[in-house]
Amino acid sequence: MSALLDKPQTGYELTRSIDTSLGFFWHASHQQVYAELKKLEAKQWLQGESIQQQSKPNKIVYRLSDQGRAALDQWVLKEDGKQRTTKDELLVRLYNLTDENAPHLAKQIRIRLTKTELNLQLYEKIKRNYYQNPETLDTRKTGIYLALMNGIEDAKLTKVWCYKALDLLAAKGLIEQESTINPQT
């Protein structure tokens, strides 16, 4: 719903946003997104509008209703905020590090590194384009800026951590030496 504040969107677009920019603080599959949109429409918090397209599948654009906006405003003020939850299978796997599985886990770390670098580029592009100097932003954009900064810092951290992790594994002789152009250690 928060993602629909700025502009009405389709389930497909929301899913893509989650896969790219929003993923670091909210995750959902496309099936879940579509199911959730229907539920919210049934609650009258969203209104869906079918759009016919030529040479492309038809789509449904959802927009936040007045009731939805009110419900969202109330939700923001709730006292008992759920704390952040994370599930990171890679870190769990690392708890089981052995001489045998080290190369495999290193590969997984490299995959994470690549994905994180792509994410980071995207976030920094968004920042450059819309949130360059935080002093001039209006209230709502300030909030988005703060979330974005969290994502950027998180991605940077992950990147550095991946490099350090690969370095340590290499130093211990558990994997082949990396071509380590290790930035800001």
Next chain:
Amino acid sequence: MSALLDKPQTGYELTRSIDTSLGFFWHASHQQVYAELKKLEAKQWLQGESIQQQSKPNKIVYRLSDQGRAALDQWVLKEDGKQRTTKDELLVRLYNLTDENAPHLAKQIRIRLTKTELNLQLYEKIKRNYYQNPETLDTRKTGIYLALMNGIEDAKLTKVWCYKALDLLAAKGLIEQESTINPQT
């Protein structure tokens, strides 16, 4: 299961670990932990042993079986690792920042800051006690060390982010000025 590698534990102990040290990469409620332990025992991956206690409730200590260990080893080597997923309601709330709800959200940020500082202290204590110099650690402890470092860096980031966020909100006049003893900006 990974948490049972080092030593057999009860559901209660596992829950407490999740609430404190393991929480940053794996979350679960006590109900879920108990349910999961029963499922894993039914699969023969764990063996539970009832322990009678005086002046305390009885408890069930679970330990990893050989089959469990084998299953875990295989799982670590799986190719399709699920990517990390996070749900952070606070950041979603920030997407809805207004002049009205700013003080409330600032309070939520302060709560997160306090919790994060406690977590960080705990992590650094663990590091000091068991993982002081990474070069001397054996393979398995190296893996745990890497996970721990991720947690420490993540907590530091969150701490700094909270300070910056409160500063920015204060600078914009959305909340009262903070008593800002802002460390390493």
Next chain:
DNA sequence: CGCCGCATGTAATTAGTTACATGATTGT
């Protein structure tokens, strides 16, 4: 010709939350 992007879904299952329940001991 087969894959990718667009675009939306159903069905079955598993994961996870919320509310409720119990009961002794230790500390303030």
Next chain:
DNA sequence: ACAATCATGTAACTAATTACATGCGGCG
């Protein structure tokens, strides 16, 4: 007296995953 810690659970529900399904258009 009251709350916290230890310790485990059930029942009802909602959230989320997995697998499957459809169909057109553009690109190599």
